[in-house]
Amino acid sequence: KRRRNAHTQSAFATELALKARRAFNLSKLTLRVAFARAMLRESRSSRPRGEKSPETRATLNKAAR
DSSP, X not given: OHHHXXXXXXXXXXXXXXXXXXXXXXXXXXXXXXXXXXXXXXXXHHSOTTOOOHHHHHHHHHHHO
């Protein structure tokens, strides 16, 4: 019975470690997305009003061809 208990605890610890790892990776991803959005927002607000971003200009030029 002790052996089975130890095995169950070990399996539980492994499962918990995997869940913690996934949660950590998701939180890192969330932070990266938030940072990228903040950088995009900042770059948009620093451009003069009405000016297109280089990416938008390239897309518009490509569509015009």
